[in-house]
Amino acid sequence: MKTPPTAAETRAALARQAAFAAADAAALDGLLSVRPPEAGPRPEPVWDEATVVSHEVVRERYRRLTLSCGTIAATALAGQFLMITVPPHGGERILLPRPMAIHRRNPLRGTIEVIYGVAGRGTTALAAVTPGQRLLVTGPLGRGFEFPAGTRRALMIGRGVGVCAVMGSVEDAEARGIRATLVASGRTRGSLIGAAECAELGARFIPVTDEEGSADLPALGALLRSEFAAGPPDVVFVCGAGVLTRLAAELGAEWGVPVQASLEAHMACGLGYCHGCAAPVRTDPAVEGPLVCVDGPVFDAAV
Amino acid sequence: MKTPPTAAETRAALARQAAFAAADAAALDGLLSVRPPEAGPRPEPVWDEATVVSHEVVRERYRRLTLSCGTIAATALAGQFLMITVPPHGGERILLPRPMAIHRRNPLRGTIEVIYGVAGRGTTALAAVTPGQRLLVTGPLGRGFEFPAGTRRALMIGRGVGVCAVMGSVEDAEARGIRATLVASGRTRGSLIGAAECAELGARFIPVTDEEGSADLPALGALLRSEFAAGPPDVVFVCGAGVLTRLAAELGAEWGVPVQASLEAHMACGLGYCHGCAAPVRTDPAVEGPLVCVDGPVFDAAV
């Protein structure tokens, strides 16, 4: 008989997790709203068969999936996501495709990158995919991050794998001559995503971690205030934790700049027709609120 | 899109299979009965964790699973079977254990052998088992083949993987100085099981195949009549096809010797309590008939 998940320790760990999730959800309360009309048209989503170019472990806890998928690589906007249909693995069937942020786009090579953590059944099955295999993907989907007109400096904040949702905007910043600062928050140094990407894209990379205490909200708030003491960024993009979104919204209010936050929700269609992905935005109860897949995943955030 | 199982060919193949199965079932009709009380006590079944010693492809279409399982190797009688709990494979769960004939017993080394064909979900998952792995097995189960007192010559007939069910009796024959003849019937020479075993055990091995026409019933009947023209065997054991069982029963009637046939049925418990494995033996409809797992798998067969 397998030793059952041991009582005290497991419970403590789960309690931490649950407390974290609850704090996170609570932190978002009343913060979010749908942004005004988009500047340009969104790319048309397509389904396609992407070839797995590579699939490797990155940063201790994650896996990077590089997909050859010209249709999506050529059109995806920063902050958009795709739905990955997870192929059956040894008889295990995954019925719902999994939404994944588009971490990197390489339109020239026709590739995109996704980084994910192995969490439950879906990502466990996804981890079995091998290079050369074909994956059914649908994208690009959703409304991403948008730089307000005239942006010269931007702050991106990501927690854990949430860094991936903002990385496309760091790419855009580089292309548009916007100075980008990426704060990557995580449990340990070894788990942080983004250092190599920032080096490549010429963005400032600020790692903060729980183990060093630098990811604690007061410490991080102080760090950012001093980082931007000379002059605030023109916009803040954030993803990965409700508490970080709240901090960003508070800083945004102080600085008088807009904040955009990318959210997650359980999804089935990714296109707005299953109504599965209600966003935690308060609306008239008789009217359906915004959907994360089409009205987001990026929303305005303000205290 | 995958090419659908093509119409004409697939249907023809399935029609052959279905016709075969129907003929087989029909052939058994009215042939079987439960044997009189057993000579000795049956070994107590146990569940045990068997270690997979080896697992290899044999004779084109089959796999041999050698299991280290002292409890069962030491006690199993010829013609008994075990229930193998198929471990989950990549999330695929197999709920019901699969009954498998005990092909070989090696009480000294504490091992047993099972030979199976990959047919459906259960055996496909079983095929993923690797040496060193542990398998939950329950056995030995059922009532096997029994030599009538004074047997000096015995004829064993097996079709396909059905040869495995009679192999234990070939082992017993060797140990008791009984002269055994094993007829192995199959589609092709390359698929026949038993040649090596008969060589080892000093039994006569007669291969008959569909491709050569020698497995056709009239041809096989003629062959056996001539083979035993000098003097019939004292008992006939058969497994693997209803039509062969009928042929055996006819020969048994001609020769005036008893015939025992091993059957298959869908099983859940293997112990007689789930009542899933009704034997095709005609009985009073108000009374439950014999169960393959406890009253068989070996039954008397007579025309």
Place this chain on the structure above:
Amino acid sequence: MSETPRPTTDARRTFFAARPTAGATVDLGVSIGGLRLLNPVMPASGCFGPALGRLIPVDELGAVVTKTVFGVPRGGNPAHRLTEIRAGMVNSVGIPSRGAAGYLAELHPHYRALGPPVIISVGAHRPNGYAPVVRDLGAAGDAYELNVSCPNLDRDGTDIGSDPDAIESAVAAVRLETDKPIIVKLPVLASSIAECAQAAQAAGADAVCVANSIPALPLEAYTRAPAIGNVIGGLSGPSIRPIVLRLVWLAARSVDIPVIACGGIETADDALDYFSVGASAVQVGTASFARPFAMVEIVRTLQQRCTDDRVAGIRDLIDLWRAQ
């Protein structure tokens, strides 16, 4: 049962190049009351929207079915509205709806533009609630599907569709409001599917749809917290197929009107399973999420099978296999 086929190389190009239904010689057409459908494949309510028309050639389908429309606007359930467990997908979206007027103004034009007949799914909380919605929808729908079985709303109430009397009164009232075909979508958890189907037929329904998702309570591991906001959700996907197959078989034996099968259909083979037990048409739900082109692929494969076997239609195809 067979594995889901996966598209092969350049699937996308091949898929859009091939439009086998265009020059098809085989007639897969089916009638629901007076409504003739090009073929018997359509989406399940709530698992389709005009947005899917951006991914697939919806005009190859027999019909489109709207998400259930209620009379007045409704907001829907709190998150999580859906999740996946090993047994299948579980959803409790709660049927957000813009109401009949909102549907007509904002959604109907988009459904209409897709091409195939539009079957409008209608919901209500009491048997007499359906007729007013159908009245409000007027001639918009080419047919109306009464969702008497949505198990997501009442957390522990009894579905209208599990009570033959309630079905009869709901259908009879709707019959007075419209000449368009009426389809009644029955639930799984009823004492007798036969009685429910007969009640629908007796009151003038033109078809029954069997069935909806199966109410379930998925729990998170360890914490045992409900995995979706509404506690109870509807289980859908391939694992419910053997359960719904039986219901379709029973319904088809008990009524003369067509039975539309719905439950876990992913491939043409799954559809043929249902046709073989008496279904006249099929609805595809959960399968479209992972494989947006699943419905189109089913239509094309049915066409192809009939062509390969040189038979005139699905009935013959099944008889052919039966005859083996």
Place this chain on the structure above:
Amino acid sequence: MSETPRPTTDARRTFFAARPTAGATVDLGVSIGGLRLLNPVMPASGCFGPALGRLIPVDELGAVVTKTVFGVPRGGNPAHRLTEIRAGMVNSVGIPSRGAAGYLAELHPHYRALGPPVIISVGAHRPNGYAPVVRDLGAAGDAYELNVSCPNLDRDGTDIGSDPDAIESAVAAVRLETDKPIIVKLPVLASSIAECAQAAQAAGADAVCVANSIPALPLEAYTRAPAIGNVIGGLSGPSIRPIVLRLVWLAARSVDIPVIACGGIETADDALDYFSVGASAVQVGTASFARPFAMVEIVRTLQQRCTDDRVAGIRDLIDLWRAQ
């Protein structure tokens, strides 16, 4: 939901060496009417027999439950009586029975010899059929479980157990025949499990068991021939768990008598899922086939969890997790 734990090296030796329930300090006991069970774990009817006592220490269980006994002998269904599909196990054994007299003479002594209280499952084809069987069985059973939900016999009939009135009359009649606890085993396919459970309670039942297998129609691939002899069989195993969890939750909220959960339980975690939605005891069916010691393992794991967490019993264990 968690994977089935697999025994580790020398599992057999370890299993039989350990008898943790012997010197147990935690009280897992539960009462069904006046009957006190050592712990809340027992087999599901038809998935147990005295023969299992050859493989496992049955005396560690809270009770044993017999296969359903009918009044007069019955033969059972033609082959195949069971099969396995991806969605689970499907059986239509048809409940062969030696009748009440045959049971008492040939089977009861073996059940009795096992040690735990013997719950006799009783079947009938009409509501008034149960009482005579219970009368014939006399004081043999320590409790009687009325199988009003066996879906295998009537190929398309309505179960007695899906009709609250039928339940009430069956239970009321049995109540007159015995002082032993009466358990009513309810079906899945009922319009309202709450009404069925309330009918059982109102007529004097001491507990309800929720639920039986779910009627299904499994087909063979390609030929689409029914995969079991009776065409319709009962689907059981882990995939029905989320469906039955909801039923147990609803039943437990609607009656005061204990609810015994039955459906897809394989591990202590599965049992705890049911306890957390209000079950007082659990029955294990399909899981025993692949892992004969599953029930014993569940008892031992529940003991161990309570000991590890230093709580007095299962309720506390659940509250503890809830409190997180």
